[in-house]
Amino acid sequence: MAESNKFLCEACGQSYPLDTREWRCSCGGLFELQTWPQLDVELVDPLQPGLWRYQAWLPLDPAWEPVSLGEGNTPLLPVEWAGPQCLIKLESLAPTGSFKDRGTAVLVTALRGLGIERVVEDSSGNAGASLAAYAANAGITCEICVPDTAAGPKVAQMTAYGAEVIQIRGKRGYAALAAWAAAAHGAYYASHVYNPFFLAGTETVAYEMWEQLQGTAPAAVVVPVGNGTLLLGAYRGFSRLRQAGLIDRVPRVFGVQAAACPPIYEAFRQGLDAVQPVPCEATLAGGIAIAQPARGRQVLAAVRDTGGAVLAVQEETIGPARLALAQRGFHVENTSAVAFAVLPAMAEAYLSPGEGPVAILLTGHGLKTCPH
Numbered sequence: 001m002a003e004s005n006k007f008l009c010e011a012c013g014q015s016y017p018l019d020t021r022e023w024r025c026s027c028g029g030l031f032e033l034q035t036w037p038q039l040d041v042e043l044v045d046p047l048q049p050g051l052w053r054y055q056a057w058l059p060l061d062p063a064w065e066p067v068s069l070g071e072g073n074t075p076l077l078p079v080e081w082a083g084p085q086c087l088i089k090l091e092s093l094a095p096t097g098s099f100k101d102r103g104t105a106v107l108v109t110a111l112r113g114l115g116i117e118r119v120v121e122d123s124s125g126n127a128g129a130s131l132a133a134y135a136a137n138a139g140i141t142c143e144i145c146v147p148d149t150a151a152g153p154k155v156a157q158m159t160a161y162g163a164e165v166i167q168i169r170g171k172r173g174y175a176a177l178a179a180w181a182a183a184a185h186g187a188y189y190a191s192h193v194y195n196p197f198f199l200a201g202t203e204t205v206a207y208e209m210w211e212q213l214q215g216t217a218p219a220a221v222v223v224p225v226g227n228g229t230l231l232l233g234a235y236r237g238f239s240r241l242r243q244a245g246l247i248d249r250v251p252r253v254f255g256v257q258a259a260a261c262p263p264i265y266e267a268f269r270q271g272l273d274a275v276q277p278v279p280c281e282a283t284l285a286g287g288i289a290i291a292q293p294a295r296g297r298q299v300l301a302a303v304r305d306t307g308g309a310v311l312a313v314q315e316e317t318i319g320p321a322r323l324a325l326a327q328r329g330f331h332v333e334n335t336s337a338v339a340f341a342v343l344p345a346m347a348e349a350y351l352s353p354g355e356g357p358v359a360i361l362l363t364g365h366g367l368k369t370c371p372h
């Protein structure tokens, strides 16, 4: 199926072959995959591990052998707090310690299938560590451009997997420019932000929750948002389930940013369709400190389509929220904790008392951000 698949520009409709070295359309538009399989319940394969039980639902050529490190099938557990019923989805338990492994497993499966031998990516840490691991497993040479503020444990992780790590001084965006320059010299830009195969992999978080909730959807999903790939994956996954008649409604989707770097929150608050860059200050939630999110327009549309919202949490609430989760036995990184920190304000403004369950996506492991 997918060998005949194509990338389509969402803005102008121009098509590109899957092995193009372009990573967005010449008009600046984002790529989407042209062809998607139907979500037929009969095609879910319970004998396959993790997210590969949904392999037939993914836009992958069946001839492509999965590149897998054991991703998917993360626990969905109740967590006690003072408000509506709350479940946490422990994406922090993925093979490299973050949700990125869902997207990377699918992306690298496609890249190996397409014969790509050398990749480059820019990342504040988790996406780079994930790509380094999967590239190592697939025998693909990997180069990661990181801002020099990237957390030490994440850089150590990339290096351990054998990636070449290039530290770029200055703003987060400079690391992206460095990766684009490397891509212009022959490396494949394996971007977790731009590549539609990555986004396709993140949709499996919705499929898993649907099965874990016995064929239903949560009332709301709460996701830390930087570039927005997990939020969009959850939204698109639940939307496909609804189109297939497998659920009645898509959960309300709530994105959470740090008030120190809130471009999508500001656009939502002002009723804008597109995100304007905002000045960003240092934040504990470095994994979502993205001043110019390329998928900001899509995130705003997804949130509004579901009756959700984009919220921002004050810096001083992030550490205590991380501690509160740790004291319940869940050690996650500060970036993940924003989704727990937002709960009281979100419940007061948006949830009715009996409404639930609310699913909180805890995106990355606490071991990635020591010392605290």
Ligand SMILES: [Zn+2]
Residues within 6 Å of the ligand: 009, 010, 011, 012, 013, 014, 025, 026, 027, 028, 029
């Ligand atoms: Zn275009």
